[in-house]
Amino acid sequence: MSDIISRSTLASKLAGLVALVAIAVLIAAPWWGSVATERLIGEFMVYLALASLWNLLAGYTGLVSVGQQSFVGFGAYIVFSLALLAGWNPLYTVPMAGIATALIAIPVAKLVFRLQGAYFAIGTWVVAEVFRLGFAQMSILGGGSGKSMPANVVKQIAETKFWREATIYWLAIAIGIGALAMVYALLRSRIGLALTAIRDNETASVSLGIRIERVKYLVYVFVAGMTGLVGALFALQKIRITPDAAFSVNDWTAFVIFIVVIGGIGTIEGPIFGTIIYFLLREFLADLGSIYLLILGALAIGVMLTTPKGIWGFIQARFNLSLFPTGFRVLSKDKS
Amino acid sequence: MDWVNAIIQGILIGGLYALFAAGLSLIFGVMRLVNIAHGDLIVATAYLAWVIIKATGVHPLVSLIFVLPIAAFIGYWLQIGIFNRVLGKDILPPLLVSFGLSVIIQNGLLATFTVDSHKLNAGVFETSSFEILPGISMGYFPLLMFFTAIAVIIALQYMFYHTSLGRAFRATSDDTEVALLMGLDNRKVYAWAMAICLAVVALAGVFLAIRSNFDPFMGPGRLIFGFEAVIIGGLGNLWGTLIGGVILGVAQGLGAELDPGWQVLAGHLAFLLVLAIRPRGLFPRIAG
Amino acid sequence: MSEPLLTIEHLEAAYGDARALHGLDFSLNAGETLALIGANGAGKSTLLKSICGLVSNKSGRVLFKGKDIAGLPANEIVKQGIALVPEGRRLFPSLSVEENLILGGKVKRPGHWSLDTIYSLFPILKEKRHAPSTSLSGGQQQMVAIGRALMSNPDLLLLDELSLGLAPIIIKDIYELLPKITGNGVTAILVEQDVTRALHSASHFICLQEGHISLSGDPKVHTRDAITRAYFGT
Structure with missing residues (x-):
């Protein structure tokens, strides 16, 4: 008997190759695309990152947060604080935003982890509201009406518009693909196995000696830090900040939830497909305004009622595909 | 004097928050559901009342005769059509x-009614008040709201502990499977709970709309106030939600007295403070 | 001969992917008491649950008074006249003793049993009628569970593990009352770990083994040895 244990599948190898080529093409976008293309892809990356992170949180640890806008906004405000008040180069503020957001998530977690299930969800929302109202009180950062980044500060990123746009664009690629890659790596690690065990059977994983609360807590703080990075990216993309935009529940949580639900919760591929579907819908339907959001909400409910595992879950069950295998498969070499 | 006034107004507004909270509490108690659209349903009933008043010209409080049963009917079918699944x-x-x-x-509200805010006009009753102490006055309308909240809580308590419907709610919440063996269809029990919840929601919606302007995006804020009242008061305790609502109202009143920008923030901070020191709320339900 | 009260035909039931019953066939006449015995996991509780609708049946028929009830939900089956005393009693903790009983009578089937007749069968319950059901002793809780099931005036009473977790003296008391219950024309299926006691109380028995019937008949006809072999599958 000569079985081999493998994590990769033919589909996953093929997908890897396609992904490498795609990333190379994306990185070259400043030379083949317009500024509008860069910005659209940049925004795509923001949602790809947020969706992957929220999916890790809700789909694998069962922590359904509707307050991730706390961390987007906080990261964005760190960028503005350091760049405007401390005079940092905005680019260097980005990693600081990630670290600071992870740090603020520690006390936040201590509070909201006292709430269970759905109450946890609304608790995270209250925290986000506290952040929003709190920053609206800070007149030094523009209060409720916000602040724009002055031209001399923006110029620190790069002298010419081309390189500025390109730099922020590459940052977006790095954060979008990076978040996806980190979630994937995390799910393949020991923590990932623990998470899958929790998702599949909480009682069993307790008896296996997995310290669920600790794993959940670590994942929450990690996701918060990464979300802070996305917030920093958003700040650089917009070079203007207001509490309402930075802590928007619609932009940073509602859309993200719809993306994950429609794409397929609890799968790595789901958020990617969800983001693509979301951007396609937006391109075609955004002119409809409020009707567009109504359709999006109805679509999410429809998916939840009919295919709870989302579009990717449906494809996966049909064709047994996996682009990002996290489990192990036993392949038999003996062909009969 | 301003501070005393702020506290009194805060207590009275707490009644409205308790109305926001009572439905949430009931639904959670019966089926462990937290309905994020709760606040939006409150606002939707305000619009329903607005439409009925526009069509018939009745007084907002009279419009409740129509709004309450319509809301309950919607609640019943919302549960059967969506939540039960x-x-x-x-x-x-x-x-x-x-x-x-x-x-x-x-x-949907935005597309139908635009972003403009509306208000229900209850006439002179809205603003009339009497002086309880020199310089401290009490409005008739806030007082009505507060006593309505008390009446609703008494009625809900009675329903829950002394009627066959309440018995069905408790039994289904305890053990759905055995409740089925008694002939209780849990889907219908849940639908009745949601119908009652929506009737309370409608009451809250009409009061909200008499008290202040409303627009399509007010819902999440009302959900959060109701939720905070539930958690401050302690899960599963209807009287607790009233006390939670009052604490929230007073915190907001005092915050507003400090700085208008602090009104809502002060309420949130009071909630987080309770969560930090008494995570089960001030008056958690005693088991049994 | 009149037709049987309950006829089970090729009944199969499963929890998810795990099959628990593999095509059972038997019938039960009105007034009989059937003892269902078998080792842990043999499918006894599953059979009771699939008769009263708590486990969905994969295939086969459950004919009750000539009507196939296999697809009905549990809350409809109780209206047809089948009541279950569940394993572990499962009283409603937030209901008082009397409220538990009243809820049992919710389907309002006419018959002998009412609050009064239950209280005369179990006088202690009348004393404790307003107490929370959880404050009672195990034996008293079992009385409430039996009373709650009787309140629906069932034609068929399913009793699952009456003796579970109770002191021997209390078990004896409860079993002594059993004839009073079945004496009113109620047909009963009795699941019991205590094989001797079960066989003693029954007119008829079925031994289940891994979802199959390994032996059935009159307890007095089969030797203890044969029953033991059927029980353990040796």
């Missing part, structure tokens, strides 16, 4: 579905 062990589906519903209601 996703209730189960996993909390994620009902949560996400109610989140989607919230977005649908907000944007």
Whole structure:
């Protein structure tokens, strides 16, 4: 008997190759695309990152947060604080935003982890509201009406518009693909196995000696830090900040939830497909305004009622595909 | 004097928050559902009342005769049509579905009624008040709201502990499977709970709309106030929600007295403070 | 001969992917008491649950008074006249003793049993009628569970593990009352770990083994040895 244990599948190898080529093409976008293309892809990356992170949180640890806008906004405000008040180069503020957001998530977690299930969800929302109202009180950062980044500060990123746009664009690629890659790596690690065990059977994983609360807590703080990075990216993309935009529940949580639900919760591929579907819908339907959001909400409910595992879950069950295998498969070499 | 006034107004507004909270509490008690669209349903009933008043010209309080049963009817079928299909062990589906519903209601209202805010006009009754002490006055309308909240809580308590419907609620909440063996269809029991919840929601919606302007995006804020009142008061305790509402109202009143920008923030901070020191709320239900 | 009260035909039931019953066939006449015995996991509780609608049946028929009830939900089956005393009693903790009983009578089937007749069968319950059901002793809780099931005036009473977790003296008391219950024309299926006691109380028995019937008949006809072999599958 000569079985081999493998994590990769033919589909996953093929997908890897396609992904490498795609990333190379994306990185070259400043030379083949317009500024509008860069910005659209940049925004795509923001949602790809947020969706992957929220999916890790809700789909694998069962922590359904509707307050991730706390961390987007906080990261964005760190960028503005350091760049405007401390005079940092905005680019260097980005990693600081990630670290600071992870740090603020520690006390936040201590509070909201006292709430269970759905109450946890609304608790995270209250925290986000506290952040929003709190920053609206800070007149030094523009209060409720916000602040724009002055031209001399923006110029620190790069002298010419081309390189500025390109730099922020590459940052977006790095954060979008990076978040996806980190979630994937995390799910393949020991923590990932623990998470899958929790998702599949909480009682069993307790008896296996997995310290669920600790794993959940670590994942929450990690996701918060990464979300802070996305917030920093958003700040650089917009070079203007207001509490309402930075802590928007619609932009940073509602859309993200719809993306994950429609794409397929609890799968790595789901958020990617969800983001693509979301951007396609937006391109075609955004002119409809409020009707567009109504359709999006109805679509999410429809998916939840009919295919709870989302579009990717449906494809996966049909064709047994996996682009990002996290489990192990036993392949038999003996062909009969 | 301003401070005393702020506290009194805060206590009275606490009644409205208790009305926001009572439905949430009931639904959670019966079926462990947290409906994120709760606040949007409050706002939707305000619009319903507005439409009825526009069509018939009745007084806002009289419009309740129509709004309450319509809301209850909608609640019943909302439960049968949507929530019953996703209730189960996993909390994620009902949560996400109610989140989607919230977005649908907000944007449906926006598309139908535009972003302009409206108000229900209850006439001179809205602003009339009497002086209880020199310099401290009490409005008739806030007082009505407060006593309505007390009456609603008494009625809900009575329903829950002394009627066959309440018995069905408690039994289904205790053990759905055995309740089925008694002939209780849990889907219908849940639908009745949601119908009652929506009737309370409608009451809250009409009061809200008499008290202040409303627009399609007010829902999430009302959900959060109701939720905070529930948690401050202690899960599963209806009287607790009144006390939670009062604490929230007073905190907001005092915050507003400090700085108008601090009104809502002060309420949130009071909630977080309670969560930090008494995570089970001030008056958790005693088991049994 | 009149037709049997309950006829089970090729009944299969499963929990998810795990099959628990593999095509059972038997019938039960009105007034009989059937003892269902078998080792843990043999499918006894599953059979009771699939008769009263708590486990959905994969295939086969459950004919009750000539009507196939296999697809009905549990809350409809109780209206047809089948009541279950569940394993572990499962009283409603937030209901008082009397409220538990009243809820049992919710389907309002006419018959002998009412609050009064239950209280005369179990006088202690009248004393404790307003107490929370959880404050009672195990034996008293079992009385409430039996009373709650009787309140629906069932034609068929399913009793699951009456003796579970109770002191021997209390078990004896409860079993002594059993003839009073079945004496009113109620047909009963009795699931019991205590094989001797079960066989003693029954007119008829079925031994289940891994979802199959391994032996059935009159307890007095089969030797203890044969029953033991059927029980353990040796």
